[in-house]
Amino acid sequence: MKNKGSDNLDEGRTDVGRLVVVSNRLPMTLTKVRRGWKSEKSTGGLATAMDPLLERTGGVWIGWSGDSSAKRDPERLAEIDRWREEENCIAVDLPPEVVKGYYEGFSNATLWFLFHSFPELVNFNTSDWRDYVRANEVFRDAVVKELKPGDLVWIHDYQLMLLPQMIREAVPDARIGFFLHIPFPSSDVFRVLPRREEILKGLLGADYISFHTHRYLQNFRSSLLRINGIRSSMDGISLGSRQIRLEAQPIGIAPLEFRDILAQPKTQEIITEYRQKYKGEKVLVGVDRIDITKGLPERLNAFRRFLEQNRRMQGKVTLIQVAVPSRGNIRQYKELQQQVDELVGQINGRFGTPAWSPIVYMRRNLTQEELAALYAVADAALVTPLRDGQNLVAKEYVACKPDGDGVLILSEFAGAAAEMGEAIQINPYDEDRTAKAIARALSMPVEEKRDRMNALYKRILRNDVFTWGARFLRNTADAADARSRATVDRPQRLPRAEITAAYAAASKRLILLDYDGTLVPYAQRAKDAI
Ligand code: ADQ
Numbered sequence: 001m002k003n004k005g006s007d008n009l010d011e012g013r014t015d016v017g018r019l020v021v022v023s024n025r026l027p028m029t030l031t032k033v034r035r036g037w038k039s040e041k042s043t044g045g046l047a048t049a050m051d052p053l054l055e056r057t058g059g060v061w062i063g064w065s066g067d068s069s070a071k072r073d074p075e076r077l078a079e080i081d082r083w084r085e086e087e088n089c090i091a092v093d094l095p096p097e098v099v100k101g102y103y104e105g106f107s108n109a110t111l112w113f114l115f116h117s118f119p120e121l122v123n124f125n126t127s128d129w130r131d132y133v134r135a136n137e138v139f140r141d142a143v144v145k146e147l148k149p150g151d152l153v154w155i156h157d158y159q160l161m162l163l164p165q166m167i168r169e170a171v172p173d174a175r176i177g178f179f180l181h182i183p184f185p186s187s188d189v190f191r192v193l194p195r196r197e198e199i200l201k202g203l204l205g206a207d208y209i210s211f212h213t214h215r216y217l218q219n220f221r222s223s224l225l226r227i228n229g230i231r232s233s234m235d236g237i238s239l240g241s242r243q244i245r246l247e248a249q250p251i252g253i254a255p256l257e258f259r260d261i262l263a264q265p266k267t268q269e270i271i272t273e274y275r276q277k278y279k280g281e282k283v284l285v286g287v288d289r290i291d292i293t294k295g296l297p298e299r300l301n302a303f304r305r306f307l308e309q310n311r312r313m314q315g316k317v318t319l320i321q322v323a324v325p326s327r328g329n330i331r332q333y334k335e336l337q338q339q340v341d342e343l344v345g346q347i348n349g350r351f352g353t354p355a356w357s358p359i360v361y362m363r364r365n366l367t368q369e370e371l372a373a374l375y376a377v378a379d380a381a382l383v384t385p386l387r388d389g390q391n392l393v394a395k396e397y398v399a400c401k402p403d404g405d406g407v408l409i410l411s412e413f414a415g416a417a418a419e420m421g422e423a424i425q426i427n428p429y430d431e432d433r434t435a436k437a438i439a440r441a442l443s444m445p446v447e448e449k450r451d452r453m454n455a456l457y458k459r460i461l462r463n464d465v466f467t468w469g470a471r472f473l474r475n476t477a478d479a480a481d482a483r484s485r486a487t488v489d490r491p492q493r494l495p496r497a498e499i500t501a502a503y504a505a506a507s508k509r510l511i512l513l514d515y516d517g518t519l520v521p522y523a524q525r526a527k528d529a530i
Pocket of ligand 1: 045181182251287288289322323324364365366367371388389390391392393396
């Protein structure tokens with residue numbers, strides 16, 4: 001069942017070199033249990049995309065295990081050694097004193113909010129920034145230790161935005177690609193970020209930088225111009241003699257895996273159970289992490305409005321909302337969780353009857369079978385984030401509708417909206433129209449539903465996660481090759497020992513130093529090169 005759709009891998013170059021994936025978290029999690037340590041490998045998400053590429057190139061994955069305690073425990077170290085041998089995973093041990101500032105602080109309380117365009121929620125402090133720099137340095141050391149000539153480094157996401165330049169400084173010839181999984185905000189919002197120059201400079205160490213959408217790419221380019229004075233074109237940046245390639249390339253899913261899960265007896269059993277339970281009713285589904293960006297209160301309010309405006313639907317429609325708690329240590333997330341609990345209670349209390357609850361709320365992780373079954377029975381999916389880099393739930397719902405029998409209601413602020421024009425697109429801040437969109441979805445003629453869904457289905461088959469991964473590798477390799485061709489005539493480094501000896505022996509010394517590009521980086525305006 002694994003790696004379905006990997007035919008698309010053939011589109012990739014076969015000579016990209018060994019892949020070194022770097023992400024904040026490994027696809028492995030280490031937890032202390034009563035007797036020693038337990039490892040769990042996560043499936044789905046990024047691992048689905050990376051696994052076949054790692055296998056094909058004999059690559060490794062470098063990341064944090066999620067645990068920074070008891071570093072010297074021999075059993076823990078043995079387990080981590082086993083990861084290297086058996087899973088091709090190299091665990092980065094982050095010093096416990098930097099984890100909070102790096103992860104909960106600068107990554108999740110500063111960058112996450114700002115990049116999702118909530119500047120008013122941004123919390124910044126200098127010590128978090130120092131921890132972020134330090135954590136990126138720890139990642140750099142792990143990568144540099146592992147790197148061999150010809151390797152291709154693929155860095156993922158906002159936790160590691162300084163890493164491209166750090167690796168470039170340590171290994172000037174490194175072949176580096178960077179993908180941002182979250183939005184890149186407009187330059188007006190990005191400017192709010194203390195340390196914005198450093199973040200941009202960090203990214204510019206890559207040979208290839210890729211985003212989900214053209215809008216994010218444009219936002220990045222205008223930030224570069226306004227903040228660092230660096231001009232660029234739609235597809236690249238010239239930095240002195242170095243070229244950096246830019247592209248928008250949305251991530252996909254593995255649609256055929258969903259087809260296989262749907263065909264499994266366990267999934268079919270759950271589907272039958274749901275169909276019996278909701279016979280004669282309409283089912284709406286929402287699946288999210290509990291996150292401020294996902295617009296859960298707005299969605300619940302829109303559903304309440306829908307029930308108010310469509311009295312005859314009361315008792316005939318159920319919203320099944322699955323929500324996994326996340327980042328419970330951050331204050332705003334605790335408050336959000338409480339707000340969502342209260343709203344669900346209020347709506348169920350107001351409209352519910354002994355025989356019917358308008359909202360079925362599940363605050364836990366579902367199995368793949370449960371998830372696919374839920375998508376399959378749902379008449380419509382509510383994917384209504386206030387802001388989202390891409391949103392995979394929208395694509396997963398479509399993957400479970402091969403017969404075209406469902407409607408996707410999608411926020412225009414999800415990156416996925418750019419390639420899912422056949423969805424009913426809504427502005428999640430507009431409660432009234434979102435309520436009307438629900439009514440429209442639930443009464444849409446079968447033919448229109450199928451036309452829209454079939455178009456979406458074909459597109460997610462074509463743009464799957466394997467095509468995305470192969471294309472990323474090819475583009476990074478092409479960009480890195482072009483850079484090394486451009487710098488092939490670079491003079492040999494002078495032998496340091498001989499220079500030191502000659503300098504010591506000389507009685508008269510003349511030192512000539514180049515300025516731009518040597519002592520200071522290139523700048524667009526001469527007066528900035530100071
Ligand atoms: P996320 O913010 O995590 O990812 P998303 O793209 O929606 O968001 O993916 C969430 C995944 O978790 C989906 O595969 C979904 O099925 C699964 N999931 C959510 N709740 C679940 C539950 N209760 N039980 C089981 N599975 C559940 C970030 C960016 C996104 C971007 C991705 C990939 O924020 O915008 O799409 O990276 O680049």
